Amino acid sequence: MSRVRDAGDSPIAWLPDDPDIDAIESPVRELLGKQWASRATAELRVASVFTVVARGLFETGAAPEVLRIAARAVSDEVRHAEICRHLAARYLGRPVPWPARGPVPLPRFASAAPALRPTLHAVAMGCVNETIASAWLEASLREATSPLVRAALRELIADDVHHARLGWAHVASSFVTSEMRIELGVWLPRILELATGNWLRESRDTIRDGLPAHGVPSFATTRQIVEETLLGLVVPGFETVGVPTTPGLAWCTEHFCARRRH
Numbered sequence: 001m002s003r004v005r006d007a008g009d010s011p012i013a014w015l016p017d018d019p020d021i022d023a024i025e026s027p028v029r030e031l032l033g034k035q036w037a038s039r040a041t042a043e044l045r046v047a048s049v050f051t052v053v054a055r056g057l058f059e060t061g062a063a064p065e066v067l068r069i070a071a072r073a074v075s076d077e078v079r080h081a082e083i084c085r086h087l088a089a090r091y092l093g094r095p096v097p098w099p100a101r102g103p104v105p106l107p108r109f110a111s112a113a114p115a116l117r118p119t120l121h122a123v124a125m126g127c128v129n130e131t132i133a134s135a136w137l138e139a140s141l142r143e144a145t146s147p148l149v150r151a152a153l154r155e156l157i158a159d160d161v162h163h164a165r166l167g168w169a170h171v172a173s174s175f176v177t178s179e180m181r182i183e184l185g186v187w188l189p190r191i192l193e194l195a196t197g198n199w200l201r202e203s204r205d206t207i208r209d210g211l212p213a214h215g216v217p218s219f220a221t222t223r224q225i226v227e228e229t230l231l232g233l234v235v236p237g238f239e240t241v242g243v244p245t246t247p248g249l250a251w252c253t254e255h256f257c258a259r260r261r262h
Contacts, residue, residue, distance in 0.1 A: 018148035020213075021090055031207055032214050033092030040084035041099040042198070046129075047077030048104040053125055053166075056118025063173045069166040070122075076159040083152050090148060091214075107194040109187070116183060119176055120191065123184060126167020128195035128234055133160045135229040136199075136222065143212035153215055172241045185244030189251035192230065199226045227256050 021029065054070035062070070081099060089096040109120045137157045144150050170176060171184070184191075200223060210218030217225070230252050239245045 018090070018146055020146045021148060024091075024214075028211070029091045029093070032211060032216065033088045033090075033096070035088075035207055035216055036084050036091060037088035037096050040081045040088060040096070041102075043077050043080035043084055044099045045102065045105050046125075047074050047081065049106055049121075049125060050074045050077060050163075052104060052106055053118070053121045056121055057170070060115055060118045061175050062122075062170055063175060066122075066166055066170045066173065066175075069162060069169070073159075073163045073166065076163070080156055080159065083155060087148065087152055105198075107191070109190070112183075112187065116180060119170065119180060119184070120187060122170045123167050124191045124195045126164050127171065127237065128167070128191060128230075130160050130164040130167070131234055131237075132196070132199060132226055132229050134164055135233070136217070136225050139221065139225055140212070140215045140217055143217065144215045145213045146215065149215040168237060168241065171238075171243065178242065181242045182244060184238075185247060188238065188243065188245065188248035192234075192248055192251050193255075196226055196230070199223075227252070 024032070050070065050073040054067070054074060057067060057070050085096050085098065107121060107124045109117050112120055134157060137153055137160060141150060141153045141157065144153060171181070176184075206219060207216050208219045210216045210221060212218075212221075231249075235245050235249055235252065238248065
């Protein structure tokens with residue numbers, strides 16, 4: 001049975017039992033378990049990126065609200081990894097180890113001015129990656145029927161929507177000058193390319209046709225969500241905060257049209 005989560009609970013203690021999982025055939029459960037284990041690793045890597053984002057913003061300056069979100073995002077994503085690991089274990093029917101250590105998958109902006117790099121990282125993570133993640137999780141929740149998965153998705157969405165605000169609040173703040181916004185426009189194609197790479201790349205754990213009832217959209221659905229989020233939310237969002245969007249819009253048009261042709 002589900003219950004209200006107490007502030008002192010572990011990140012998984014509140015999750016409900018789920019007879020829907022028990023009813024799945026073993027081979028499908030194995031696929032789902034590997035998918036959620038892969039997500040646990042991805043969430044932990046996102047936590048590592050947010051440590052760099054937070055440090056950069058502390059060093060170069062940001063509004064108090066932005067710094068609070070950046071600092072909190074690190075622990076949020078570690079908790080997300082634990083939730084996904086719990087789901088993986090539930091599907092697999094066996095303990096799942098904590099994700100292995102690995103390098104921080106930080107977007108590289110080596111040719112950018114050092115003072116601009118923290119803002120580029122905040123934009124890539126907040127304005128692009130976490131905005132896509134929020135839309136993708138919301139779409140996943142609409143199709144999911146598993147009580148356990150729905151409970152987990154609600155938890156992840158609540159945090160990722162907050163993390164997306166980090167990027168937008170920072171770009172809109174006085175800590176980002178009009179000159180910096182013009183530079184961001186020049187960098188926008190590279191930001192979009194780096195931030196969408198993992199979303200548009202199939203891995204060995206990808207369930208191409210998806211299992212929507214268990215929070216796994218098809219790869220085609222994921223690609224559609226990425227495209228719609230970029231064109232419907234991200235690019236217009238940049239325009240609203242004064243970042244030139246022509247280069248970014250051109251990248252979206254060329255990139256997605258090319259994918260459709262193939």
